Amino acid sequence: MSAPIQADVIVVGGGIMGAATAFFLRRRGVKVVLLERGLVGQQASGVNFGNVRRQGRFLPQLPLANRSRAIWGQLSELLGEDAEFIATGHVRVCFRAHEADRLEAHALAVREYGLELEILSANELRARYPFLAPGVVAGSLSPLDGHANPRLAAPAFGRAAARAGALVVENAEVLAIEKPGDDFLVETAAATYRAPIVQISAGAWGGTLSARFGEKVPIVARGPQMAVTEPMPYRIAPVVGVFSDNEHEGMYFRQVKRGNIVWGGGWRGPAFPDLLRAYIDPMNTLRQFPMVTRVAPGLAQLRTIRTWSGIEGYLPDDIPIMGPSGKVSGLFYAFGFCGHGFQLGPGVGDTMAELIATGSTPIPLAPFHISRFAMQ
Amino acid sequence: MADRRVVVVGAGPAGTRAAERLAAAGLRPVVIDEAALNGGQIYRRQPAGFTRPAEALYGFEAGRARAVHGAFEALSGLIEHRPQTLVWHIYDGALHLLCGTKAERLPYDALILATGATDRIMPVRGWTLPGVYSLGGSQIALKAQACAIGAEVVFMGSGPLLYLVAYQYAKAGATVAAVLDTSPFSASVKALPALATRPAMLAKGIYYTARLALRGVAVHRGITPVAIEGDDGVAAVVWRDAAGRERRTACDAVGLGYGLRSETQLADLARCDFAFDPIARQYLPVTDQDGRTSTPGVYLAGDGARIQGADAAELAGRLAACAALRDLGHSVPAAEFASLRAALAPMAQFREGLDTAFPWPAHFAAGFADSDVVCRCECITAGDLREVALEKGAPELNRAKALSRVGMGRCQGRMCGPAAAEVLADALGVPVEQVGRLRGQGPVKPLPIATEIVG
Numbered sequence: 001m002s003a004p005i006q007a008d009v010i011v012v013g014g015g016i017m018g019a020a021t022a023f024f025l026r027r028r029g030v031k032v033v034l035l036e037r038g039l040v041g042q043q044a045s046g047v048n049f050g051n052v053r054r055q056g057r058f059l060p061q062l063p064l065a066n067r068s069r070a071i072w073g074q075l076s077e078l079l080g081e082d083a084e085f086i087a088t089g090h091v092r093v094c095f096r097a098h099e100a101d102r103l104e105a106h107a108l109a110v111r112e113y114g115l116e117l118e119i120l121s122a123n124e125l126r127a128r129y130p131f132l133a134p135g136v137v138a139g140s141l142s143p144l145d146g147h148a149n150p151r152l153a154a155p156a157f158g159r160a161a162a163r164a165g166a167l168v169v170e171n172a173e174v175l176a177i178e179k180p181g182d183d184f185l186v187e188t189a190a191a192t193y194r195a196p197i198v199q200i201s202a203g204a205w206g207g208t209l210s211a212r213f214g215e216k217v218p219i220v221a222r223g224p225q226m227a228v229t230e231p232m233p234y235r236i237a238p239v240v241g242v243f244s245d246n247e248h249e250g251m252y253f254r255q256v257k258r259g260n261i262v263w264g265g266g267w268r269g270p271a272f273p274d275l276l277r278a279y280i281d282p283m284n285t286l287r288q289f290p291m292v293t294r295v296a297p298g299l300a301q302l303r304t305i306r307t308w309s310g311i312e313g314y315l316p317d318d319i320p321i322m323g324p325s326g327k328v329s330g331l332f333y334a335f336g337f338c339g340h341g342f343q344l345g346p347g348v349g350d351t352m353a354e355l356i357a358t359g360s361t362p363i364p365l366a367p368f369h370i371s372r373f374a375m376q
Numbered sequence: 377m378a379d380r381r382v383v384v385v386g387a388g389p390a391g392t393r394a395a396e397r398l399a400a401a402g403l404r405p406v407v408i409d410e411a412a413l414n415g416g417q418i419y420r421r422q423p424a425g426f427t428r429p430a431e432a433l434y435g436f437e438a439g440r441a442r443a444v445h446g447a448f449e450a451l452s453g454l455i456e457h458r459p460q461t462l463v464w465h466i467y468d469g470a471l472h473l474l475c476g477t478k479a480e481r482l483p484y485d486a487l488i489l490a491t492g493a494t495d496r497i498m499p500v501r502g503w504t505l506p507g508v509y510s511l512g513g514s515q516i517a518l519k520a521q522a523c524a525i526g527a528e529v530v531f532m533g534s535g536p537l538l539y540l541v542a543y544q545y546a547k548a549g550a551t552v553a554a555v556l557d558t559s560p561f562s563a564s565v566k567a568l569p570a571l572a573t574r575p576a577m578l579a580k581g582i583y584y585t586a587r588l589a590l591r592g593v594a595v596h597r598g599i600t601p602v603a604i605e606g607d608d609g610v611a612a613v614v615w616r617d618a619a620g621r622e623r624r625t626a627c628d629a630v631g632l633g634y635g636l637r638s639e640t641q642l643a644d645l646a647r648c649d650f651a652f653d654p655i656a657r658q659y660l661p662v663t664d665q666d667g668r669t670s671t672p673g674v675y676l677a678g679d680g681a682r683i684q685g686a687d688a689a690e691l692a693g694r695l696a697a698c699a700a701l702r703d704l705g706h707s708v709p710a711a712e713f714a715s716l717r718a719a720l721a722p723m724a725q726f727r728e729g730l731d732t733a734f735p736w737p738a739h740f741a742a743g744f745a746d747s748d749v750v751c752r753c754e755c756i757t758a759g760d761l762r763e764v765a766l767e768k769g770a771p772e773l774n775r776a777k778a779l780s781r782v783g784m785g786r787c788q789g790r791m792c793g794p795a796a797a798e799v800l801a802d803a804l805g806v807p808v809e810q811v812g813r814l815r816g817q818g819p820v821k822p823l824p825i826a827t828e829i830v831g
Binding site for chain 2 (some may be wrong): 046098151152155159229265280281282285293301302305306307308
């Protein structure tokens with residue numbers, strides 16, 4: 001085999017996290033290689049719901065989410081491609097009084113982080129969103145949030161990174177990764193790469209790679225249960241999510257400008273990382289129907305034309321692994337985003353690039369450090 | 377053993393003969409069919425109140441149609457017939473059924489998929505105008521409802537159905553403005569040896585062509601479609617003749633089709649392995665000679681496995697049932713397997729002959745203007761596909777789908793899939809097998825959100 005290809009940073013995994021990191025590293029002038037086993041943005045980054053949502057998050061994650069939201073707003077100019085981001089607003093609705101109390105408490109708590117939510121009464125909700133069911137008692141609107149097209153966003157980051165000078169290598173599965181000296185050596189079938197810094201951003205497969213450096217994490221793969229309807233005239237602007245203690249009631253949906261209504265939530269299905277496949281359990285789709293029409297009864301007039309799933313990595317505390325390794329210098333992680341990574345993607349890329357290039361970032365990452373699992 | 381549940385999907389020639397063989401072995405198979413009445417597409421039965429004789433509906437095939445209908449009727453009480461029922465998904469050893477707005481999960485021990493075929497479409501500018509139908513659709517309108525798609529009809533495309541439907545329309549009293557066949561006459565000559573393996577079938581083809589000539593219907597071979605024109609509906613077909621001269625034929629409807637495409641979505645959802653079939657230029661489920669797929673307990677028969685026509689489907693249905701029975705532990709005579717396999721052998725050769733005589737015009741894909749619509753559900757043009765191929769680096773169909781929406785609409789690529797593959801392959805400069813196939817995703821057909829779980 002010929003001599004290793006040298007870079008400053010090797011990013012392993014071309015989902016939205018890795019592609020955005022490569023892009024922002026290039027903007028800082030760092031020589032970066034992005035290695036992707038299949039095609040950029042093909043797994044969880046490409047099959048998720050497309051939510052660009054900040055409300056309802058783990059509070060210490062909000063600085064990162066805010067940074068990401070700012071980038072979403074400039075994405076077309078940054079990338080030179082449209083990922084269909086629209087700030088339609090994101091509304092969380094509930095059906096029970098005690099849930100309404102918690103929405104209000106959340107609105108107060110996030111204000112500290114600079115996120116202004118608007119609490120809406122049942123009447124205000126119906127006046128603004130006549131498609132909502134009469135049983136909805138209250139809602140919380142995050143006016144600057146919205147949605148984007150997950151099929152386009154990560155590939156757009158990958159292409160923009162390549163245009164900016166990153167070496168983006170698709171169909172390049174990592175066969176071996178080690179740090180024999182000062183540099184890491186990363187081997188694929190076609191070439192070997194060498195760099196002093198590696199970022200693992202391999203989604204549900206991230207745990208397999210971190211384990212090679214002695215950092216095992218209890219990550220499990222699950223598949224969201226997604227569906228889309230036939231198109232109808234564009235009437236539903238905001239992303240709608242149900243806030244409930246009952247996981248099965250937790251549906252979310254949005255209408256794209258084309259007219260189709262996309263939904264997910266309620267149940268998760270089996271995912272098989274080794275086979276690169278995740279499946280829809282058809283019973284889940286059928287169970288979602290009454291949960292969707294419970295929020296928007298008018299949708300009962302429509303038909304669903306496609307369902308899909310994808311492979312997402314979940315950790316027991318439902319927050320990702322992000323930041324430097326606890327054991328190996330020069331090694332960084334950004335994986336396991338527990339089904340809520342899409343909105344964060346641009347911010348993760350910007351933050352990781354900043355951390356890697358400058359050695360620090362104002363975004364608090366301590367809660368996401370991999371060592372939280374090493375302690376157990 | 378008696379309570380093992382064997383399910384047959386489809387009540388056409390293959391499904392009927394499969395059910396018959398299973399019932400003969402003492403099983404009580406479940407037969408699921410989308411239509412209200414048995415017969416499939418080729419032997420589709422007319423609705424109640426229609427009284428045309430079988431000869432008027434099926435022509436030369438009246439005898440076979442009667443036999444298949446009769447065989448199914450004789451199974452009354454011996455099978456569980458579930459008409460007007462769609463299998464919308466297959467998961468974890470169970471079928472997911474939809475009847476009206478009632479959904480039911482039906483586990484199976486063995487499954488015979490006899491899902492038939494649908495038209496294979498190569499788009500042409502204007503193909504989305506009202507008044508353009510698929511050839512199969514044109515025939516169903518006549519067969520089921522005694523309706524013609526227009527008063528002056530052009531039939532365009534290729535394949536034996538082109539001549540049969542034109543003949544049936546002419547006979548029923550419609551004006552056939554022209555039959556425009558994209559396959560050259562020389563292709564038929566080249567195919568003759570293979571076609572001669574079934575002389576009666578060959579003779580029928582010659583008969584239809586001769587009858588069309590007698591009625592003064594213009595038949596043109598080796599044409600190239602240019603456009604279907606009109607404002608609110610079809611007004612004319614513009615085409616180039618074999619000598620390259622542009623011509624225009626006035627009409628108010630067009631029947632369009634290029635042979636048939638196996639309906640393989642259920643085999644895909646059952647996770648059967650697929651392989652590229654160079655004759656069909658389509659990825660097809662892999663089976664052994666008796667119809668066993670790579671998924672244990674799942675069998676294929678008839679045009680849903682590969683296009684060989686109704687007579688072959690009857691044999692293949694029975695053979696797949698024999699294979700299922702043997703795998704379930706029933707005793708099936710070796711001689712029965714041998715005779716069915718032997719009877720099927722010439723069918724395959726005849727089919728190859730048809731594909732030689734009436735080739736799928738893959739090369740038209742290169743000639744599409746960027747503005748020509750390939751995916752009609754999502755209005756995705758040839759130019760959109762070329763852009764994702766060349767500028768966004770889509771190396772295969774599923775990536776092209778993700779980036780362009782091709783195949784993401786109501787038909788889920790059933791209509792546009794083959795042409796989209798050709799446009800993509802042409803843009804990338806690779807053989808069509810290299811762009812792969814659209815992955816199947818449930819539901820097979822649109823599923824009402826008002827659907828309720830029963831059972």
